[in-house]
Amino acid sequence: MATAATVHSHAPQGFIRKYIFSLDHKVIGIQYFFLALTAVFVGMALSLLMRVHMIWPTANWPLVGEIKPETYLAFLTMHGTIMVFFVLTTAPQGGFGNYVLPIQIGAPDMAFPVLNMLSFWTTFVGFIVLLCAFFVPGGAPLHGWTGYPPLSAIQSAGPGEALGADLWITAIAIFCVASLMGALNFITTTLDLRAKGMTMMRMPLTVWSWFITAILGLLAFGVLLSAGILLLMDRNLGTSFYVPQIMVNGQIVGHKGGSPLLWQHLFWFFGHPEVYIAILPGMGVASQVLSTFSRKPIFGYRAMVYAMLSIGFFGFMVWGHHMFMSGMSPYSAFAFSILTMCIGVPSAIKTFNWLGTMWKGRIRFDTPMLYAIGFVSLFVSGGLSGPFLAQPVLDIQLHDTYFVVGHFHLIMGVAAIFGIFAATYYWFPKMFGRMMNETLGRIHFFITLAGTYAIFMPMHNLGMAGQTRRYSQFTEVAYQTKLLPLQTFITFAAIVTIAAQFIFVINLFWSMFKGPKASDNPWDATTLEWTTATPPPHDNFGGKTPVVNNGPYEYGVPGAPKDFVMQTDPPTEPKH
Amino acid sequence: MGLALMALIWLITLISTYFFVAKTWWLPVGASAATGFIDRQFTITFIIMGIVFLAAQLGLGYIVWRYRQTPSAPPASYSHGNTTLEIVWTTLTTILFVGLNLMGSSVWASQRFDPPEAGAVQVEATGMQFAWYFRYPGPDGTYAPTKMSLMDPSAGGEAAVGLDTSDPSAKDDVVTGTMYLPVNRDVDLSLRSVDVIHDLFVPQLRFKQDAVPGLNIHMHFKPTAIGEYEIACAELCGLGHYKMHGMVHVVSQEDFDKWLAAREAEKQ
Numbered sequence: 005m006a007t008a009a010t011v012h013s014h015a016p017q018g019f020i021r022k023y024i025f026s027l028d029h030k031v032i033g034i035q036y037f038f039l040a041l042t043a044v045f046v047g048m049a050l051s052l053l054m055r056v057h058m059i060w061p062t063a064n065w066p067l068v069g070e071i072k073p074e075t076y077l078a079f080l081t082m083h084g085t086i087m088v089f090f091v092l093t094t095a096p097q098g099g100f101g102n103y104v105l106p107i108q109i110g111a112p113d114m115a116f117p118v119l120n121m122l123s124f125w126t127t128f129v130g131f132i133v134l135l136c137a138f139f140v141p142g143g144a145p146l147h148g149w150t151g152y153p154p155l156s157a158i159q160s161a162g163p164g165e166a167l168g169a170d171l172w173i174t175a176i177a178i179f180c181v182a183s184l185m186g187a188l189n190f191i192t193t194t195l196d197l198r199a200k201g202m203t204m205m206r207m208p209l210t211v212w213s214w215f216i217t218a219i220l221g222l223l224a225f226g227v228l229l230s231a232g233i234l235l236l237m238d239r240n241l242g243t244s245f246y247v248p249q250i251m252v253n254g255q256i257v258g259h260k261g262g263s264p265l266l267w268q269h270l271f272w273f274f275g276h277p278e279v280y281i282a283i284l285p286g287m288g289v290a291s292q293v294l295s296t297f298s299r300k301p302i303f304g305y306r307a308m309v310y311a312m313l314s315i316g317f318f319g320f321m322v323w324g325h326h327m328f329m330s331g332m333s334p335y336s337a338f339a340f341s342i343l344t345m346c347i348g349v350p351s352a353i354k355t356f357n358w359l360g361t362m363w364k365g366r367i368r369f370d371t372p373m374l375y376a377i378g379f380v381s382l383f384v385s386g387g388l389s390g391p392f393l394a395q396p397v398l399d400i401q402l403h404d405t406y407f408v409v410g411h412f413h414l415i416m417g418v419a420a421i422f423g424i425f426a427a428t429y430y431w432f433p434k435m436f437g438r439m440m441n442e443t444l445g446r447i448h449f450f451i452t453l454a455g456t457y458a459i460f461m462p463m464h465n466l467g468m469a470g471q472t473r474r475y476s477q478f479t480e481v482a483y484q485t486k487l488l489p490l491q492t493f494i495t496f497a498a499i500v501t502i503a504a505q506f507i508f509v510i511n512l513f514w515s516m517f518k519g520p521k522a523s524d525n526p527w528d529a530t531t532l533e534w535t536t537a538t539p540p541p542h543d544n545f546g547g548k549t550p551v552v553n554n555g556p557y558e559y560g561v562p563g564a565p566k567d568f569v570m571q572t573d574p575p576t577e578p579k580h
Numbered sequence: 581m582g583l584a585l586m587a588l589i590w591l592i593t594l595i596s597t598y599f600f601v602a603k604t605w606w607l608p609v610g611a612s613a614a615t616g617f618i619d620r621q622f623t624i625t626f627i628i629m630g631i632v633f634l635a636a637q638l639g640l641g642y643i644v645w646r647y648r649q650t651p652s653a654p655p656a657s658y659s660h661g662n663t664t665l666e667i668v669w670t671t672l673t674t675i676l677f678v679g680l681n682l683m684g685s686s687v688w689a690s691q692r693f694d695p696p697e698a699g700a701v702q703v704e705a706t707g708m709q710f711a712w713y714f715r716y717p718g719p720d721g722t723y724a725p726t727k728m729s730l731m732d733p734s735a736g737g738e739a740a741v742g743l744d745t746s747d748p749s750a751k752d753d754v755v756t757g758t759m760y761l762p763v764n765r766d767v768d769l770s771l772r773s774v775d776v777i778h779d780l781f782v783p784q785l786r787f788k789q790d791a792v793p794g795l796n797i798h799m800h801f802k803p804t805a806i807g808e809y810e811i812a813c814a815e816l817c818g819l820g821h822y823k824m825h826g827m828v829h830v831v832s833q834e835d836f837d838k839w840l841a842a843r844e845a846e847k848q
Contacts, residue, residue: 074819148816154793155776155818161709162818248794251731252709252775264777264792298647304661329779329814331792334692338685345677352673353666355636359643360665364657366649369581377644381589384636385596388629391677395684398622400614400788401607404779404814446581450588457592465605470783472814475822481812483608483783490605560656567655 015542025125027117028542032124033103034435039128040095040424043086046135050083052502055495059488061477074163076476077146081164082138084149085172088278089179090131092420096285097221098127098186100427101214103435105190107533108208110199110550112543115192119185126182134175137168145169148474150275153246153267157238160253170239173232180229183221190218199532201552205309206571208531208556209302212309213288216316217281223320224277231270238262268330272323279416280319283383284312286423287354290379293426294358295557296529297373298365299567302557303357311350311357318347328396329403337396344394351387355380366560370527371445375426378453379419385457386415389464404474407467410460418456425452425508432515433522437539440519444511448504455501462490530570531556582648589641597634600626611805611830612785617687619786625680696800700766701836703759706741707771707778707791708733710820712811713741714759716840718752723770731774741774754843759828762836763806771797779815782828790815803830 016022026032056063057071064070071079102120106113114120137144145164147156151172159166194215198207207215237243238259246267247259295302302308324332324340358380367373389411392398402408432440471478471487478484478491525534532552536545550572558569561576569576599605610619647653704715704723711733717723724747731742738745738755761767771780773791781788787801811826831839 072819073822077816077819077821146816146819152777152816155816158776161776249728250773250775250793251728251733254731254733256728262794264794299649299656301658301660303659304666307661307666329788330790331795331797334688337688341681341685342678345681346674348677349670349673353670356665356669357661359636359639360661362643362647364659365647366653366656367582367644367647368649369585369644374585377585377640381592381637381640384633384640388633391629391680392622392625395621395625395681397618397684397688398625400786401618401622401783403788404781450584454588454592457596461592461596462599462605465599468607469605470608470781470812472781472812474816477822480823480825481810483810484812487605560658562658 025121027113027121029102029106029114029117029120030435030540032120033099033101035124036094036098036102036127037100039124039131040091040099043090043094043131047083047086047091048502048505050079050086052498054079054083055498057476058478059492059495061479071476073476074146075143077148077162077474078138078144078164078168080474081146081148081172082134082144085134085176087417088149088282089176090127090134092282092416093183093278094127095424096289096420096427097190097214097217097281098124100289100424100431101190101217101285104431104533105211105214106193106197107536107540107544108211108531109194109197109202110532110545110552111193111197112545114189115197116189119189123182123185123189126178126185130175130178130182133171133178137164137171137175140167140171142166142168145172150271151235151267153235153238153264154250154252157235157247158250158252158257159239160255170236173236173239177229177232177236180225180232183225184229187218187221187225190214191222194218199550199552202571205306206552206555208288209291209305209308209312210285210288212312213284216312217284220277220281220284220316220319224274224281227270228274231267231274235267265327265330265332268327268332269323272326273320275326276323277316277319279412280315282416282420283423284315286379286420286426287312289423289427289430290358290376291361292531293372293376293430294361294380295559296527297368297370297376298362299368299559300361300365301555301559303360303363304353305555305557307353308357311353314350315347318343318350322347325394328399334396341394341396345391348387348390348394351383355384355387370429371440371442371449372426372430372527374446374449375422375429378449379422379426381453382414382419382422382456385461386411386413386419390415401470402467404472405467406463406471406473409473410463410467413460413463414456418460425449428512430527431533432512433526434533434538434540436516436519437522438515438517438519439522439526440515441511444507448507448511451504451507452501455497455504458497459494459501462494466490528566528568530554530558530568532571535570535572582645586641586645589637589644593634593637593641597630600630608783610784610786611803611807611809612787613802613804614687614691614786615804621684621687624683628676628680691800696768697766697802700768700800701762702768702770703761704770704772705759705780705791707773707780707813707817707824708740708775709818710813710824711740711757712759712780712824712826713737714756715741715743716754716756716843717749718754718844720749720752722749724750724753728774733774752844752847754840754847756843757826759811759826760836760839761803761828761830762833763803763830765833766800766802769799769801771799776817777815778813778817778824781812781814782809783812784809785828788814803828806830806832
């Protein structure tokens with residue numbers, strides 16, 4: 005606490021200390037946000053190139069020329085890696101968590117501001133290292149974002165598996181270090197820097213979601229970091245953690261006795277919690293926004309908290325469901341399968357409670373609310389394909405098909421992105437002092453919701469018909485060639501949806517400079533960030549320390565003067 | 581706005597549902613003994629999840645329209661939730677999800693834990709970048725040893741899998757690029773890989789299993805219809821992943837015996 009207080013006695017004045025190497029969590033949050041925005045455009049451009057290549061495999065494209073199968077796989081690897089790490093982990097947690105969490109708990113900054121700055125710049129370096137993989141001889145690796153050895157462990161296993169793969173692993177290792185620093189900071193801040201009266205059970209659900217996400221990050225990223233270092237050693241120092249004796253390209257490689265499955269266990273021990281790292285903050289934002297714009301308290305606050313805690317807890321016990329077809333002991337499939345079904349229960353509870361929150365509300369349809377409603381819809385659609393994949397016996401048909409691609413894009417890709425959009429439209433006024441354009445926001449929402457469904461729903465049908473993942477062309481397998489019309493439809497849907505994202509970018513930058521000025525509390529919301537100035541001063545509350553008297557979602561309290569009671573208002577006893 | 585949102589959510593829901601229910605794209609017609617069970621379990625899961633999908637999405641659309649803010653709308657009700665409801669839906673979801681899971685377990689168990697039936701035909705499948713080879717042990721019922729030092733993938737056939745031809749049991753081992761199987765007989769399959777992880781996926785036979793270097797994975801299944809079925813590699817194995825294609829020919833026992841005898845004769 006002393007650290008934050010000392011640092012914040014004076015706001016830095018120089019440009020570099022104020023905007024580049026800033027210690028202010030708000031500036032760092034915005035830096036994370038723009039890093040993720042840059043990354044998402046790279047990732048999206050890659051997905052567009054992949055989609056058009058599948059349909060027109062021999063065409064020449066601007067900048068990249070003709071896409072070869074190995075280039076397609078390099079795009080696929082980089083798309084997944086960029087999206088999972090530098091978008092879905094970076095924006096919700098590093099971006100909005102950083103900006104909003106300290107203000108929502110009434111703290112002047114994060115517990116360790118220097119660590120916070122370090123965490124951002126380490127993430128930035130990781131991103132640059134990752135992008136470098138495109139430009140080295142052989143290009144980016146083709147082993148997919150999951151990087152299964154031996155493909156990822158042997159330099160001669162394919163183009164991009166030389167220096168490109170080393171850079172890829174290094175970038176991920178750097179990202180892990182950054183995330184560990186961030187996680188430590190979030191946990192300490194939440195536990196130690198809460199304002200007077202901000203008990204754990206008065207924390208907004210957003211704070212809970214960032215807090216639980218940080219705990220998952222702390223436990224998961226360490227494992228990935230170690231796994232990555234072992235892989236680097238296998239590749240460059242001649243160890244054999246993951247590689248048995250094999251022959252690649254007619255040459256026997258100098259490894260013996262390693263286990264390819266070891267990597268899969270370590271990777272998914274990180275990889276499954278990572279799914280929740282991506283989606284939990286979205287759940288928090290959806291809860292916050294649904295309650296605000298329904299003008300009703302969140303339905304079942306405690307149930308929501310316990311649901312997130314149990315999702316986090318079970319999230320560490322289900323990694324084996326990625327490995328039903330891997331040659332892992334088939335006995336363990338039973339345990340992983342049952343535990344996976346169990347994790348569906350708290351997810352279902354959250355959905356019920358979101359619907360319960362809107363039930364008998366008085367719903368306002370500002371753009372953040374549209375995205376929160378879209379989040380619920382996508383979460384349901386993406387979630388309901390889970391119980392198919394959680395059954396090993398159905399996985400025999402569905403594993404590594406487009407059914408899986410549709411499932412995880414809906415639930416951890418697009419739903420999480422909708423959480424980020426909701427958060428952007430919701431907190432933009434606080435962050436930049438201006439309102440975003442509602443008309444553009446609505447157009448953006450309607451095209452994006454319809455478009456994402458048009459892209460990812462048919463993928464389930466493709467998967468059921470046996471369309472395997474990670475195929476650069478569908479010309480070699482006769483039954484898959486028949487599915488080409490549906491693939492073509494998806495590509496056109498993707499082109500439209502991607503084009504619509506420029507509406508968002510225009511809105512974002514135009515509003516930043518030209519949008520109407522925002523008041524301190526434009527949404528009539530209750531949590532602490534809306535009690536302070538817009539944008540908040542350097543120490544968040546202008547030298548005052550907020551005192552919290554109420555729960556986070558006191559909307560429509562009978563007998564209260566307004567239809568919302570802020571957390572800092574005098575304590576209210578609702579008259580029933 | 582409430583009406584537009586309801587219309588969009590309902591439209592998306594109904595269009596999606598139509599394409600699933602009309603079975604425009606569905607599981608390919610199955611041709612193995614496990615088909616019946618797997619497809620039944622899929623259908624049960626599909627019906628339950630479909631009902632939940634329809635109820636949740638149509639409900640969501642209805643709620644946003646019904647409780648939209650209008651000048652005449654009543655104030656929002658002040659409620660923090662309902663513990664009884666929470667307990668009811670938690671219990672129901674648990675029973676539904678866990679029950680569904682337990683129903684599917686028996687086939688998984690019988691495929692993986694029970695040994696193949698007596699008299700099963702033995703086949704060994706070996707994956708390598710980017711081809712499959714299939715080996716039959718011949719009349720002696722014994723696979724001859726293979727050695728990595730003898731492997732020559734560019735030569736194809738026996739040399740590709742590194743068959744040790746100096747071993748007496750190698751004399752009747754047959755290695756082919758296409759898998760031939762007799763109909764209605766259990767197949768005792770050994771799966772191996774010489775380089776990276778591959779996956780032998782035959783949609784019509786409801787069969788999928790990774791081939792992992794360093795492991796010899798045993799599986800068994802029974803084709804039940806004569807026909808030609810495509811193999812697609814289902815685990816990313818490198819730049820030629822998309823063309824790592826193979827064929828399974830399921831033929832009558834008589835044709836199978838003739839085919840195998842002809843291969844044995846070629847070898848002599």
